[in-house]
Amino acid sequence: MKRKIGILTSGGDCPGLNAAIRGVAKASYELFDAEFIGIADGYRGLIEGDYRTMKRREFSGILTLGGTILGTSRRPYRNMRVIEDDNVDKVAAMKANYKKMGLDCLVTLGGNGTHKTANLLSEEGLNVIGLPKTIDNDIYGTDVTFGFHTAVDIATGVVDRIHTTANSHGRIMVIELMGNKAGWLTLYAGIAGGADIVLLPEIPYNMDSVIASIEHRIETGHGFTIIVVAEGAYDKALGSKRKERAAKLAENNFASGSHYLAHQIESITGLETRVVVPGHYQRGGSPSPYDRLLSTQFGSYAAHLIRDENYGQTVAMINGRVTSNPLKIAASQTKFVPIDHQMVQCGRDIGICFGE
Numbered sequence: 062m063k064r065k066i067g068i069l070t071s072g073g074d075c076p077g078l079n080a081a082i083r084g085v086a087k088a089s090y091e092l093f094d095a096e097f098i099g100i101a102d103g104y105r106g107l108i109e110g111d112y113r114t115m116k117r118r119e120f121s122g123i124l125t126l127g128g129t130i131l132g133t134s135r136r137p138y139r140n141m142r143v144i145e146d147d148n149v150d151k152v153a154a155m156k157a158n159y160k161k162m163g164l165d166c167l168v169t170l171g172g173n174g175t176h177k178t179a180n181l182l183s184e185e186g187l188n189v190i191g192l193p194k195t196i197d198n199d200i201y202g203t204d205v206t207f208g209f210h211t212a213v214d215i216a217t218g219v220v221d222r223i224h225t226t227a228n229s230h231g232r233i234m235v236i237e238l239m240g241n242k243a244g245w246l247t248l249y250a251g252i253a254g255g256a257d258i259v260l261l262p263e264i265p266y267n268m269d270s271v272i273a274s275i276e277h278r279i280e281t282g283h284g285f286t287i288i289v290v291a292e293g294a295y296d297k298a299l300g301s302k303r304k305e306r307a308a309k310l311a312e313n314n315f316a317s318g319s320h321y322l323a324h325q326i327e328s329i330t331g332l333e334t335r336v337v338v339p340g341h342y343q344r345g346g347s348p349s350p351y352d353r354l355l356s357t358q359f360g361s362y363a364a365h366l367i368r369d370e371n372y373g374q375t376v377a378m379i380n381g382r383v384t385s386n387p388l389k390i391a392a393s394q395t396k397f398v399p400i401d402h403q404m405v406q407c408g409r410d411i412g413i414c415f416g417e
């Protein structure tokens with residue numbers, strides 16, 4: 062049985078993409094007569110017809126490699142359905158290139174945006190299989206995405222190192238972590254790193270509660286405080302509308318919510334406060350062993366879906382078992398941290414302040 066498979070990586074990169082590509086390819090070569098077409102830079106390559114046939118040996122030696130050998134792009138065209146000034150019908154172009162390549166299926170590795178487009182293409186009649194990647198861990202329908210745990214390891218390493226300098230200087234350290242609108246990375250790295258205050262987008266914080274927690278630490282003999290704040294977290298007082306909050310921060314020349322937070326803390330308490338933003342460092346480099354295993358498992362499961370012609374699915378981990386969900390499930394919503402999640406509850410139990 063012969064299968065011609067197009068493969069692309071789309072959206073922000075993360076550790077484990079190459080391991081997953083390798084997993085799909087190696088398992089496919091074992092399971093059936095596979096041929097791979099590598100599509101460059103995600104949906105850009107599919108729209109513009111930028112692709113090439115890949116050789117089997119290209120999938121070797123990439124297990125530990127960070128980034129993506131296929132290249133990626135984030136929303137190369139803002140809305141796939143809308144025909145903008147460029148006059149290109151993106152969906153028609155993708156369908157035409159799929160046909161031109163003679164594909165039996167398309168494998169897309171990506172996050173929420175990627176899954177929305179994958180689902181759209183599936184609804185348009187293409188055979189599509191998704192794999193959930195993102196350091197944000199915010200894809201609906203899977204307990205975990207690959208890339209997440211490596212980012213937790215990296216971010217935890219940052220929190221660990223910040224502890225020693227915070228302690229030496231007796232400072233308040235505000236560490237801004239990635240995660241887009243979800244707080245998974247901050248929650249996990251915050252607890253793993255022993256942070257004192259953890260601020261998540263899902264729990265808009267109350268400044269009085271943050272200040273009270275810092276003051277309590279001082280009263281109980283702790284000279285420093287570590288705050289991890291998700292990039293999407295916000296002060297309740299700034300309101301729930303994202304755009305309005307961003308405008309207020311920009312008016313006052315705050316580069317981000319963490320700079321605003323540090324400024325408030327310093328002006329209210331008089332305590333020296335610093336901001337640390339590890340940024341894209343959290344997505345760089347080699348995947349952890351956990352993510353190598355997860356990516357390989359997800360990749361090989363995708364090969365089974367291809368063999369069985371079980372298309373329109375995305376690979377998922379549910380209650381510790383690798384399985385799949387219809388693409389439309391993953392595309393339907395974002396997976397946020399439930400405010401009564403066991404890990405949040407565990408944080409509360411050990412005295413972490415969530416700014417509530």
Ligand code: F6P
Pocket residue numbers: 073135172195196197239240241292344
């Ligand atoms: O989705 C992954 C992520 O790293 C988010 O955590 C972050 O908000 C965003 O991507 C950053 O995007 P970019 O890579 O476009 O700067």
